[in-house]
Amino acid sequence: MKKFILKRLLISVVLLFFVSLIIYAIMRCMPMSYVETQAMALATRPGAKSYEEWVKQLNAQYGLDVGVIQGYFIWASKAVRMQFGDSWYWNQPVLTKFQNVIWYSFFLGLVTFIIEIIIAIPAGISAARKQYSLTDYSVTVIALLGISLPSFFFATILKYVFSVKLGWFDLYGIVGRMHESMTPMQQLGDIIWHMVLPVVTISVVSIGGLMRYTRTNMLEVLNSDYIRTARAKGVSERKVVNHHAFRNTLIPIVTLLGGSLPGLFSGAMITETLFQIPGIGYTSDVSIMQGDIPFVMFYMVFLAVLTLLGNLIADILYAVVDPRVRVS
């Protein structure tokens, strides 16, 4: 087991090397509008150097004057020491900005995750119990609707109905207009209130996958031989479903959920941008638009690490949860 984990870790590190190299190469193709704007601003100051000189100096300062490969190794050697530099657009260290915004995204992700589990797993199981019943069809249709719903379209409809027509929520932002004059408890409530629509959006859009996954696995388990045996023995249907079938369905589900745990930190770029929740997704969206290379580079590598971590957790959990895998 230890050997397995170690091997997977090593592979992950190698993969991360290549992924970050590719990301860095693409980032270097990004238009340097930030440097140019900065140089333009600096050059207009009284007694300043010319624009070309500033561009040169800034490029050297940001390590943009060396080749892609060399630049990558400079970046990587700093990155392994957790030095991701200063964000250009936000005017603070990348990690500081990251720590400021990540918790909004995590909160958003966590609440969505819990709602998803609470709704999707029971729904998937009840659909599988009576295949081709009305329940099954409606669960399938709802799940597919969720998968097919463009998040921006759904968010817009929510905004239109609840913000514009009913006026219950603000159109944008994480805090209301009166936020500063509230007591700490009210402030918390204000933030939670502003999170409602984003949470609903992400939940509805992402709930279908887990629902279908649960249903498929439950169906598979219900069709297996040991369930038939249990039924033949005369075990009550409730016990068959709740004990024999459900526990076995949990194996792939726990693996999937465990694997998606790191994803709680990845932020929902589209939804956060639409509702202007200052999480990691929205921050990165702004950074991409502004050509803030250090921050975007950090975010992309961060996402890659999360994916690798998710795979690793899923692999380990799979072995932990299912004794059959451990044996082989």
Add this chain to the structure above:
Amino acid sequence: MADVNNKQTEKKLDDVTRVRVLSPGMMVAKRFFRNKLAIVGLVIIACMFLFSFVGGMLIPYSQSQVFYTTTEMRKDYAGATLIDQFQFQLGEGVTLPKDIYSKMILADMQGDSVINSKDGTKLGAEKVGDKMYVLYALTEIKGTPQLLKAYKDLAEGENVISAEDGIFFFEGKADAPIPTFFEGERIATASQMSFTPYSADVSLSLDFCQMALRCFADGMNSFWAEEGEFTMEAEEDSALIQKDGEDFCFLSNMNFNAIGSNVYLTPEYKLTALEAIEEGRTSFEFPDAEGNLTEYEIENKNGQYTIKRFEETKVIATYEAPSGKHLVGTDANGMDLLARLMYGGRISLSIGFVVVFIEVFIGMIMGGVAGYFGKWVDNLIMRIVDVIYCIPSIPLYMILGSIMDYYKASSTVRIYVLCIVMGVLGWAGIARIVRGQILSLREQEFMIAAEATGISTYRRIFKHLIPNVVPQLIVFASMGLGEVILAEATLSFLGLGIKYPAASWGSIINAVNDSFVMTNYLFVWIPAGLFILLTVLAFNFIGDGLRDAFDPKMKR
């Protein structure tokens, strides 16, 4: 009853009339068509194709055709200003000193009759009425002091003397011992009035101007000038001058100027406008060239009058509500939304198919090679797959979008780049499926048999292995179509995918980024959103149905 039973039992078990043997493909099709959701999906997709491809051909508009509409807009027609500076009517070949404007005001205020301009010329100003002067060029009369004194006595304290043989001016104080004495020659009139001849080709003589001014100042009814006899109908601030019973010239204290470039203001028009202004009305009517009465509005702003009228103006028909002409309305650029939805559908659907084709093509080859050869080839390809899995796609698309923005890629180039990038990033999933399937198939008996008969590697892979993977591929592809369309729509929504003038469903919804459009023009974004939803849903229904049909194990 007994007979019928007997007949049935007589048939053999494998009798053709008794058992219909279905090929595996037919079985799949039968199962598929029994699935109601899948049929709904098929119908929706068929409708979408008809709508986008056939509808696009039938609709008379193109996706980038801009529509215009005419609206009644209040436009400035003419301006009228109260004249508060001296206007000069010059005789032929006369130039006045440059500082005459200020000197004239000065002379008017101080009551001087001789104006000393900076360049040394002296001008005589004969006052004929309130702020009305006739200007003269002066020549000094030299003479003995006695003669001059005599002239002065003749003047009896006046500074200007009109005599039979000309007009004479004194400069200096009346009791000065030896006054300077000038003879004048008429060169101009100065007044705060404007002269407008009735026909455009008449030029007014200086004599006419000065006589008209005198007549107006004295309140007379007629005067003689070089051109003949004129009659004058004077009002408080304006006068109509007629010659031989015909309107000849119009005199007023207002300066009219047309604001449009090809507008000629007739004196009648000015007269009407002036009356309205004097009476303090805010609007008046005047027949236009065709004789129709048109209403004009007057706006007063510190003595500046602006005359406006409603004019038919051609404007782009933005956000026009659905109507018979535009069934879904028009968008921000005045383009027909129905046509854009159709052409957008073409792009969205084509991108879906092209990307899925690229994904399946690369994925099948890579997955097939990895699964069949195993060992280090498998390891290498699977690590590449892992790397591609790790690259965050949406941020990457956004970066690529901004790079294309920077290089100002045309809308066609954007579409191609988008297809290729999405295809290249999407094949990893298919490669995994194909590899997994081939790994399990490789060990089966029919493959051993194929190897034993000595079939070439190429044929073994592509004739025996790949066809067995096709069911999974079809399921994956139909679901993948939906995903790709969704991803493309998201990118276009963010403004990074398909760009104007090309349309896609996502870029049509992009309009909601303006919350005014979101609240007020539902018809702009609702249809496009529904189309995306329906299409993706339909592809998912079909994929789901296909999975069930291919995999009868799932059925009890």
